[in-house]
Amino acid sequence: MTERVAIFGGVYSNHLALAALLEDAPRRGAARIFCLGDLGAFGPHPDEVFPLLREAQIPVVQGNYDNSVGNNLADCQCGYTDAKDNYFARLSYDYTFANTAPENKTWMRDLPGEIRLNLNGVRVLLCHGSPRRMNEFLWETTTSLAFLERLCQDFEADIIVGTHTGLHWHRALPNGKHFINCGAIGRPANDGRTCVWYALLSIDEKASVTVEFIPLEYDHARLASEMRAENLPPEFVATIETGWWTTCLEVLPMKERARGVF
C-alpha cells in the first residue's frame, strides 16, 4: 500500500503554524510527520514549539539554528555574507537565544544531522541544507540536475529532502531520483500569500513517487500580534502579514529574488 509522510522545516518559532500542521497532515493521510530543523528564528516565544513537537513525537533533523542555539554559538550559521542580511540575522538570533530555555537548548544540541527512511523500498534521506553541509543553500534556479544526481549517488539515496532556503521546490532527476525542498512553515514563501508550505511525499507499492506541496493556513494575524508584543523588527512582522520577504534577501539568486517585491 502507499506510504505517505509529511515533511516540514523552517519552523522559525511559528508555533501557530506548527499546531495547524499537526492537525492538517494526518487529515491528508500522512502516517508519519518529520521536521527538518531550524526550530527558532524570526518568530516569537521560541519555547512554544517544543511541547508540540514532543507531544506529537515528531522526529527532528538538526538545522543550523538548532546547532547554534544548542551549542551556545555566537551566531546562527545561516551562511549569509551580506552585511544587511547579517544585521537582521543577528537581531533574530539574539532574541531566540535569550528566550530559549536551557533544557530546550540541550534537546536541540542532541538532534541528529540526518534521518534515513525506507518507504516501499525507496531510500529517503532527510537533511537540513544538503546531505554534505547543514547550511548549504540549494536554490531551485542555481542547482543543476547533474549536481543533484551526484548528491544522490554520493549519499546513496533515491530521494533527498532538505529545507534551509525556506522556498519549496521539487525536481525529478533524469536518473529517476528526486530532490525535494519541503519549504518552511515559519514564514511565507515570498509569494504575496500569507500561507506557509510543507511537503507530502507518497510512495506506492510499485515505488512510484508523488510529491505535493501543501499551502497551510494558520492564524497569521495572531502571530503578527505576538511578534509586535515581543518588539520583534517590524520588517519581520510585515513578512508574516503580507507574504513578501523583507529581510535576508541578498542571498537569493536572481530568479527567486525577482519573484518577490523587495
Next chain:
Amino acid sequence: MTATDTDRPPFLPLTSLDTLWFQVAGTLCNLRCNHCFISCSPQNHTLGLMKFEQFKPHLDEAVQYGVKEFYFTGGEPFINPEIFEILEATLAVGPATVLTNATRFTEEKIARLAGMRDASEYSLELRVSIDGFSPETNDPIRGPGTFVQAMNGVRMLVAAGFLPIITSMRSWEIHQDDEFLREFKARLAEIGYTRPRMKLLPSLKIGQEAKRDHGYGKYEFVTEAMMVGYDETQLLCHNSRVVSDRGVHVCPILVDKPDAKLGVTLRDSLNGYRLRHQACITCYRFGALCSNAGSLEGNRLARSGSEANPALGTTPTQN
C-alpha cells in the same frame, strides 16, 4: 612540523568540483582598466577567445562530474561572437553567471539574453563591474566614458527584468563602504534600479593593480601554519576550476600564471594546488571573492575559521 615546514605554501585538495568558470574572452577586453589583475586589453592575447567547439566538450565533461553552477568571464565575455550560443548551451544544463563591463549591450542583445533567461529553469545572472558611483570616481579606473556606458547597460538590463549584481573593487578605505553604497544606490535608483544587488571586492594587487596602487608586501603569503583551524571551503580553489582556450587552470585570478594551468581536461585538474601566489592571501582573507555572494569584511574569516563547527559537515571527496 618544523618551523620551516609550516612556512611552506599549503596544498589544497579539490574537495568537490561544484563550480566551473569559463574564460570565454581570454585576456581580451574592449577596456583597459588600470586595476585589472590579469591586465586585459584589446591587445592582450595571452589567452584567446574560446570557440563554441572548444567550450562544449568541457561543458559535457562538467555535467559528467555533477558541476552545480557555471561562470563566464574574461576579458569581456560579450566580445566573444559565440557568447550567446555558449550561454544557451549552458542554461540547458545549469545556472550561468556572466561577469561583464556592460558597455557593449544593445536592446537587441539584451532581448536575446532575456529570452534565454525565460526559456531556462535556471538563473542567468549578470554581474556588472562599475568601480565608482560617478564618472569622476569610475572613469579614472575604467576609462573615459565608461560610467555612462555601463550605467546605460544596467538601465537596459533592469528594464528587461534583470537584477544585475553591481560589482565594485574597493579603491577606498573599508570604513567608507557604507558611504560608497549609499551614493551608488542613489545613482542606480535614478535609472530605475530600486532594489540593487551590490558586491564589493577587495583589490588583487597583481597585474595592472600592482602598478596603480601597490603590490603585495614581501611576507604576504599563505602558509601551512595559517591553514590550521581555517575554513578552507571559503577558498574558490577547493571546489572550482577555470577553463580557457589553453586548458584548465586552478582559478580565475591566476589564469595567466603558467604554473596555475593544471591540464587539458577537467580530469587533469582534479588534484589539488599549492597556494604559492601572493594573490592567494587576498582570497584567504576575504573568501567568496569570485562567487556571487558578497565577500565578508577582512579578517572575519580567520576568526570564524578558528570557531569552525564540525557539525556543519564537510564535502565528500571527488571521485
